[in-house]
Amino acid sequence: MYTCANCNIHACREAEPENMPKNCPIRNKELVEEVKEEYGKPEINRFFVTSSVLEHDGYCQWPRLKETVEFCKRMGYKKVGLAFCIGLSKEARVVADLLRKNGIEVVSAVCKSGDIDKSEVGIPDDKKLKPGQHETMCNPILQAKLLNEQKTEFNITVGLCVGHDSLFIRYSEAMVTALIVKDRVLAHNPAGAIYCAEGYFKNRL
Numbered sequence: 001m002y003t004c005a006n007c008n009i010h011a012c013r014e015a016e017p018e019n020m021p022k023n024c025p026i027r028n029k030e031l032v033e034e035v036k037e038e039y040g041k042p043e044i045n046r047f048f049v050t051s052s053v054l055e056h057d058g059y060c061q062w063p064r065l066k067e068t069v070e071f072c073k074r075m076g077y078k079k080v081g082l083a084f085c086i087g088l089s090k091e092a093r094v095v096a097d098l099l100r101k102n103g104i105e106v107v108s109a110v111c112k113s114g115d116i117d118k119s120e121v122g123i124p125d126d127k128k129l130k131p132g133q134h135e136t137m138c139n140p141i142l143q144a145k146l147l148n149e150q151k152t153e154f155n156i157t158v159g160l161c162v163g164h165d166s167l168f169i170r171y172s173e174a175m176v177t178a179l180i181v182k183d184r185v186l187a188h189n190p191a192g193a194i195y196c197a198e199g200y201f202k203n204r205l
């Protein structure tokens with residue numbers, strides 16, 4: 001079992017294989033070599049090298065929003081998808097406008113597209129925010145399929161919920177990046193809870 005999250009050695013970063021722990025993934029040479037070949041595939045290689053050069057060029061200077069737009073431009077995308085939460089409609093519009101300003105066509109699909117009531121897919125009525133009423137479910141699979149139908153070359157998520165985002169990613173035919181992840185409590189900054197995990201959030205996690 002691999003436990004990099006609890007490793008203090010980080011021999012991988014310092015290129016010191018002699019110091020690697022017994023269960024270090026670097027010891028799995030077969031898989032490491034297999035993956036190296038994967039990066040050699042032309043489409044994957046271009047995607048990876050472009051994102052890695054971007055990391056260098058904007059390091060500690062460009063916010064993720066700029067990185068995202070810049071990445072789309074460098075990849076030469078002409079049509080990009082935006083899968084967003086209805087609660088972040090204003091944010092989605094800012095992102096769409098910025099992409100368009102940079103010459104990219106934007107197809108956007110809101111989470112509530114489809115207008116299917118939560119009860120139709122088995123969500124218990126007492127788990128609706130307003131039980132007894134029609135409540136449109138989030139529909140990440142439809143969001144993905146709408147963008148697939150429009151043949152977007154790359155998709156960006158804005159504020160999708162935990163799990164809904166996973167389904168969107170699974171069903172999206174194009175590669176996906178998350179610009180904003182949903183955290184209703186921390187202004188969409190889930191890292192805040194991590195930074196305070198031993199303090200203010202100790203009893204809330």
Ligand code: SF4
Binds near residue numbers: 005011
């Ligand atoms: S790859 Fe090896 S050295 Fe690097 S964090 Fe994981 S266990 Fe530690």
